[in-house]
Amino acid sequence: MQKYTASFLGRDCPGVVATVSALLGEAGCNIVEVSQTILLGQFAAIFAVETAAGPGPEALRARLEQGLAEAGVDLSVLVRPAQKEFASALRCEPFVVSVDGPDQPGLIALMSRVFARHQINIEYLKAILGEEGTDHALFVFEVQVPENVDLGRLRRELACEAQSRSLRVSVQHRDIFEAVHRVGAT
Amino acid sequence: MLSEREVTSILNMLRNEHLDVRTVTLGVSLFDCVSHDLDLFMANVRAKINRYAAQLVSVCNEVGDKYGIPVVNKRISVSPIAVVGAPFGPDGMVRICCALDAAAKEAGVDFLGGFSALVEKGFTCGDKALIEALPEALARTDRVCSSINVASSRSGINMDAVALMGQQILRTAQATADRGGIGCAKLVIFANIPQDVPFMAGAYLGVGEPDVVINVGVSGPGVVKKAIDRAVASGCNAGGGRLTLLDLAEVIKRTAYKVTRVGEIIGSEVARRLGIPFGVADLSLAPTPAVGDSVGEIFQSLGLSSIGAPGSTAVLAMLNDAVKKGGAFASSSVGGLSGAFIPVSEDSSIEAAATSGLLGLEKLEAMTSVCSVGLDMIAIPGDTPATSIAGLIADEMAIGMINHKTTAVRVIPVPGKGVGEEVSFGGLLGKAAIIPVPQGDASAFIGHGGRIPAPIHSLKN
Numbered sequence: 001m002q003k004y005t006a007s008f009l010g011r012d013c014p015g016v017v018a019t020v021s022a023l024l025g026e027a028g029c030n031i032v033e034v035s036q037t038i039l040l041g042q043f044a045a046i047f048a049v050e051t052a053a054g055p056g057p058e059a060l061r062a063r064l065e066q067g068l069a070e071a072g073v074d075l076s077v078l079v080r081p082a083q084k085e086f087a088s089a090l091r092c093e094p095f096v097v098s099v100d101g102p103d104q105p106g107l108i109a110l111m112s113r114v115f116a117r118h119q120i121n122i123e124y125l126k127a128i129l130g131e132e133g134t135d136h137a138l139f140v141f142e143v144q145v146p147e148n149v150d151l152g153r154l155r156r157e158l159a160c161e162a163q164s165r166s167l168r169v170s171v172q173h174r175d176i177f178e179a180v181h182r183v184g185a186t
Numbered sequence: 187m188l189s190e191r192e193v194t195s196i197l198n199m200l201r202n203e204h205l206d207v208r209t210v211t212l213g214v215s216l217f218d219c220v221s222h223d224l225d226l227f228m229a230n231v232r233a234k235i236n237r238y239a240a241q242l243v244s245v246c247n248e249v250g251d252k253y254g255i256p257v258v259n260k261r262i263s264v265s266p267i268a269v270v271g272a273p274f275g276p277d278g279m280v281r282i283c284c285a286l287d288a289a290a291k292e293a294g295v296d297f298l299g300g301f302s303a304l305v306e307k308g309f310t311c312g313d314k315a316l317i318e319a320l321p322e323a324l325a326r327t328d329r330v331c332s333s334i335n336v337a338s339s340r341s342g343i344n345m346d347a348v349a350l351m352g353q354q355i356l357r358t359a360q361a362t363a364d365r366g367g368i369g370c371a372k373l374v375i376f377a378n379i380p381q382d383v384p385f386m387a388g389a390y391l392g393v394g395e396p397d398v399v400i401n402v403g404v405s406g407p408g409v410v411k412k413a414i415d416r417a418v419a420s421g422c423n424a425g426g427g428r429l430t431l432l433d434l435a436e437v438i439k440r441t442a443y444k445v446t447r448v449g450e451i452i453g454s455e456v457a458r459r460l461g462i463p464f465g466v467a468d469l470s471l472a473p474t475p476a477v478g479d480s481v482g483e484i485f486q487s488l489g490l491s492s493i494g495a496p497g498s499t500a501v502l503a504m505l506n507d508a509v510k511k512g513g514a515f516a517s518s519s520v521g522g523l524s525g526a527f528i529p530v531s532e533d534s535s536i537e538a539a540a541t542s543g544l545l546g547l548e549k550l551e552a553m554t555s556v557c558s559v560g561l562d563m564i565a566i567p568g569d570t571p572a573t574s575i576a577g578l579i580a581d582e583m584a585i586g587m588i589n590h591k592t593t594a595v596r597v598i599p600v601p602g603k604g605v606g607e608e609v610s611f612g613g614l615l616g617k618a619a620i621i622p623v624p625q626g627d628a629s630a631f632i633g634h635g636g637r638i639p640a641p642i643h644s645l646k647n
Contacts, residue, residue: 096188098197124187128194140193151251170197172254174188179447181192 002051003082004029004060010075012043020075023067024049027060043075048082057081086121092144094123094174097158101167103129103137110165111141114157118149142174200254204408204479205445207452208472209259210246211299211384213391213399213465214238216265224278227271228285232292235262238398239293241460249455255448257456262290263389263401264300272312279319280326287327297372299389301332304379307341307637317347320354324369325361331387337377337583339590342640348583349632351375352576356599359568363601366609370598371563375579377586377593382466383522388559388594399465400457401522404449406441407471407481410509413441414487434488435508442469442512450517468522469513470558471505473533475616481505481526482535493528493536494545502526503556523592525558531611531618532563540564541608541619547578548624555585560593565609565618568601575599577628580638588641 008020024031029049036045055063061079068075099111115122124142155171162169199205219230243260250257271282283301290298301323303313320332334351337343359367374388381392384401414437423433449467457464473481485493488501506525513520528550530540539545554560560582579595586593600609603620610617
């Protein structure tokens with residue numbers, strides 16, 4: 001059984017998912033996991049698929065592109081063999097790091113460099129602009145923090161970077177968000 | 187993945203709405219410290235408190251950091267000293283109080299509660315010694331709080347104790363006259379005192395409680411106020427219809443749920459890290475003098491010109507009930523008082539209403555029939571007769587006894603000051619203008635002594 005990830009990027013419109021999933025099915029692929037989002041009217045999706053003895057990644061990509069062109073759907077396609085997932089050797093705890101303040105280029109790079117230094121993996125990243133005025137930006141990083149990371153030091157390093165750009169930063173364990181907002185969370 | 191709203195709502199609660207864990211209170215039973223020898227008893231007490239409280243402050247700070255929610259105060263409650271120190275006289279009680287104060291300072295906590303006596307049906311030798319020791323004990327210590335339970339729905343009101351406490355409140359004020367009578371801010375007279383309340387000055391560890399336990403007091407009047415403000419500003423309910431009080435009660439209930447969850451998660455983790463059982467989360471809207479952290483402002487958000495205006499008792503009843511409902515759904519370990527506090531000097535909005543004359547003792551008393559606790563942090567003239575203070579206590583105890591609820595009195599007769607003058611206690615205790623006590627003489631009534639019998643528990647109407 002071959003495992004691939006097929007990613008699609010392009011203009012969003014009704015029927016995009018129907019077309020993509022039908023083409024994958026016709027190519028002998030079983031969809032095992034999907035993540036999809038829309039940003040600035042652009043559709044972006046990653047499909048994890050399995051196929052018994054299907055085509056290689058290049059052949060699959062060519063077949064999907066051809067099918068999309070015939071259906072009149074404007075999407076770019078990338079197909080790659082599934083790779084071993086990144087997994088920290090250490091036990092990790094989920095944290096939410098929120099950074100907000102005046103928007104300026106380089107903020108995400110600034111913060112994510114700190115995470116990289118501590119081997120902290122970013123699982124979700126969301127940027128929300130214009131909430132408290134046109135220049136205001138809020139970045140929410142959902143990260144996995146290995147247990148050997150000194151939280152106090154991480155906090156200080158993030159605060160130091162944030163302060164240099166007049167940003168506020170908060171670091172909170174993810175459980176508090178679940179506990180407060182979700183009935184049934186434990 | 188968390189939603190944008192889930193993240194921003196917690197950030198707002200923390201940054202703009204004063205969400206915090208008001209207190210993590212470590213309960214320590216002192217029954218196994220008992221001795222006939224005073225020095226040995228005090229050594230046992232300090233050793234036991236040190237053993238369990240040594241890590242309390244650092245663990246609370248670590249857990250607060252982990253979740254990004256500040257644990258503002260760390261406190262200790264102990265078994266009622268009148269019981270565990272029963273063999274000792276008033277001088278011994280003062281020394282015990284000083285030992286507790288030292289233990290509190292060693293542990294780095296801001297208050298320790300439990301210099302307490304339970305006298306609703308009568309006095310033991312220990313009770314008498316402790317009550318006699320109160321003025322000196324509270325004057326010589328900074329962090330020890332005292333509570334005296336003089337009434338219950340099962341036993342009635344011990345009017346001898348009420349009369350005595352009227353006198354002891356005056357003496358305590360006199361003993362701390364150089365600090366505005368601050369000793370009285372650490373002394374509460376109760377009916378139906380809960381055994382597990384984490385808030386001061388009424389915290390003590392009841393006789394039915396575990397050997398050690400972590401109880402948590404969560405606050406959040408600012409969070410509730412802002413939630414009401416948002417609902418009122420939108421002008422419509424969740425279904426798009428006209429916003430009514432039914433919808434606002436729902437808003438309060440849901441907000442109370444969220445705040446209680448914060449307390450439960452932090453309390454449980456502190457307890458787990460200390461290897462101590464978790465007791466209760468007490469969600470009480472407990473104000474501080476900071477603007478935006480006020481229960482009084484909630485009355486304005488709900489449409490009254492000020493707390494004290496007609497409708498105030500109804501607002502408080504709705505608020506208190508909705509808070510309890512939200513808390514009860516959020517945690518199976520809700521306990522303590524869990525409602526709304528109206529401490530005058532500790533709440534800038536309530537204090538302003540009292541200073542301007544919009545809120546008097548009579549209205550405050552009426553409001554205490556529907557909220558947690560009672561006449562709280564009220565500055566009265568220093569020359570108020572002991573029998574009038576006893577009369578105030580008796581009235582408040584009657585409300586608690588008949589309605590099967592906790593009520594309490596914490597009044598400060600400010601030495602040398604009269605109506606309209608101001609007293610400042612500093613910090614969380616705030617400041618207040620002295621308000622008048624109703625005229626009339628209660629001395630003959632109080633002089634009867636004895637006990638007002640317990641109310642009938644059937645034929646309720």
